[in-house]
Amino acid sequence: xxxxxxxxxxxxxxxxxxxxxxxxxxxxxxxxxxxxxxxxxxxxxxxxxxxxxxxxxxxxxxxxxxxxxxxxxxxxxxxxxxxxxxxxxxxxxxxxxxxxxxxxxxxxxxxxxxxxxxxxxxxxxxxxxxxxxxxxxxxxxxxxxxxxxxxxxxxxxxxxxxxxxxxxxxxxxxxxxxxxxxxxxxxxxxxxxxxxxxxxxxxxxxxxxxxxxxxxxxxxxxxxxxxxxxxxxxxxxxxxxxxxxxxxxxxxxxxxxxxxxxxxxxxxxxxxxxxxxxxxxxxxxxxxxxxxxxxxxxxxxxxxxxxxxxxxxxxxxxxxxxxxxxxxxxxxxxxxxxxxxxxxxxxxxxxxxxxxxxxxxxxxxxxxxxxxxxxxxxxxxxxxxxxxxxxxxxxxxxxxxxxxxxxxxxxxxxxxxxxxxxxxx
Numbered sequence: 076x077x078x079x080x081x082x083x084x085x086x087x088x089x090x091x092x093x094x095x096x097x098x099x100x101x102x103x104x105x106x107x108x109x110x111x112x113x114x115x116x117x118x119x120x121x122x123x124x125x126x127x128x129x130x131x132x133x134x135x136x137x138x139x140x141x142x143x144x145x146x147x148x149x150x151x152x153x154x155x156x157x158x159x160x161x162x163x164x165x166x167x168x169x170x171x172x173x174x175x176x177x178x179x180x181x182x183x184x185x186x187x188x189x190x191x192x193x194x195x196x197x198x199x200x201x202x203x204x205x206x207x208x209x210x211x212x213x214x215x216x217x218x219x220x221x222x223x224x225x226x227x228x229x230x231x232x233x234x235x236x237x238x239x240x241x242x243x244x245x246x247x248x249x250x251x252x253x254x255x256x257x258x259x260x261x262x263x264x265x266x267x268x269x270x271x272x273x274x275x276x277x278x279x280x281x282x283x284x285x286x287x288x289x290x291x292x293x294x295x296x297x298x299x300x301x302x303x304x305x306x307x308x309x310x311x312x313x314x315x316x317x318x319x320x321x322x323x324x325x326x327x328x329x330x331x332x333x334x335x336x337x338x339x340x341x342x343x344x345x346x347x348x349x350x351x352x353x354x355x356x357x358x359x360x361x362x363x364x365x366x367x368x369x370x371x372x373x374x375x376x377x378x379x380x381x382x383x384x385x386x387x388x389x390x391x392x393x394x395x396x397x398x399x400x401x402x403x404x405x406x407x408x409x410x411x412x413x414x415x416x417x418x419x420x421x422x423x424x425x426x427x428x429x430x431x432x433x434x435x436x437x438x439x440x441x442x443x444x445x446x447x448x449x450x451x452x453x454x455x456x457x458x459x460x461x462x463x464x465x466x467x468x469x470x471x472x473x474x475x476x477x478x479x480x481x482x483x484x485x486x487x488x489x490x491x492x493x494x495x496x497x498x499x500x
Contacts, residue, residue: 103461104439106416108364111320112432113352114241115345116234116337117169117375120224120407125155125204127217133422135224137204141380143187147197153187155378158203161478162330162485163338164194167201167376171250174231174374174406175399181382190376201378210342212350212475213409216369219470221412221458223423227383228373228405229430229448237372237405238286241429242266244449245389250396261289266319266433267300268292269442276317280307282325282334307355314360319436322352330485331477338375341485343477350475353413357469366414366459368432374406381407384426389448401448404428412458419465427453 125137142152168177168189177185190198207214229240235253236246242265267290270277279285279293282304287293293300304323310316324345325334336345349369356367383404394400410427434452437444444450 107366109316109361111367113322113369115324115371116335118371119374119377119379120409121379122204122377123409126206130218137380143184145197146188146191153199153202155202161342161481162488163200165192166338169233169376171232186378211473212346215473217411221417221421223410225424225426226410227428228408229428231405234372244430244446248392248395250394262291265290275440277319278317279321280304281323285323311355311359316361329489331482347475370410371408379406387448387451389446415464415466416459416461418460423458425453431455
């Protein structure tokens with residue numbers, strides 16, 4: 076039987092590849108050997124990057140006329156404003172019920188009403204935003220590498236459910252921060268099961284506690300996987316990072332020491348901590364084959380002007396408490412991709428959520444989907460330029476520091492509130 080000439084050529088090229096060690100070209104994403112994920116706490120895209128459009132014109136920032144009704148006077152509004160305090164006077168409502176009220180069927184007008192507090196009678200702190208003068212490192216980071224103006228948290232609700240979506244593409248019906256001590260709880264499947272099944276190395280580096288340890292599987296396999304944050308710096312410097320890394324910030328402390336950026340923590344404390352984490356990677360021997368994703372679990376009750384769109388329902392587990400389903404993303408949260416392969420000064424407008432980071436990991440390492448949500452998630456490949464990597468030499472960014480006057484003000488607020496750590500609803 077004679078084979079077509081095209082087939083003969085293809086076969087000859089295949090065997091030539093065998094003898095030269097290049098039977099088939101590797102997919103471009105295989106250039107990433109180390110995936111690092113840092114998830115901070117409770118900031119909306121507008122609250123941090125309302126002014127990013129001044130640097131990145133393509134970025135959909137907060138409009139100049141953004142406002143919410145004034146709960147103390149229905150004839151007035153509370154306009155978005157430059158927030159000059161680096162430590163919020165009080166935490167904001169980011170509960171399942173509160174977030175849906177803030178969303179208000181797409182009107183995005185419930186933020187002030189849900190955040191009335193004795194320290195803030197009209198809830199105005201929900202409308203405050205920061206600029207590059209307040210967050211110079213972040214504005215430099217987000218305008219240099221790849222960012223997104225359509226990256227959403229995974230649901231309209233608090234920390235625990237959103238972080239579970241990062242790891243499992245579902246919250247298993249959870250809509251609140253369930254702190255059950257029942258060892259049978261949190262037995263659901265996660266990315267950690269998938270990584271071990273494929274023998275992909277992974278570690279969770281934590282400042283105080285690893286959120287992933289809520290999973291029974293992670294607790295039962297803690298040895299070799301859970302390490303204090305100091306080990307991250309040592310591993311990065313030695314070129315010994317695992318294939319997949321998750322980093323937990325400091326969830327507790329005073330306003331000037333809590334590094335997760337959860338209100339009322341000092342925003343510059345978190346910025347400084349993140350800059351050190353980024354610097355450890357860019358200075359690592361493994362920088363040339365790494366990709367870091369930095370984001371926030373949810374908006375924390377701060378205003379954002381973009382109504383979250385509909386989302387694929389992850390599974391058939393109903394939402395606890397009823398009323399709403401897991402069929403809508405949460406509010407926009409900041410996202411930046413830091414990598415030699417990240418597109419330069421690039422703004423993605425593709426709808427993504429925390430399961431998109433999970434999808435990237437699944438795509439890179441050939442892992443199966445966990446639920447219907449990550450099955451349909453965008454894998455974020457459009458944020459990379461694998462042919463012409465712009466940042467094989469890491470760029471110099473604006474420095475991060477803590478303003479002494481603001482630190483003093485935050486410390487004074489700590490004394491007034493007895494230095495209580497932030498408490499999730």
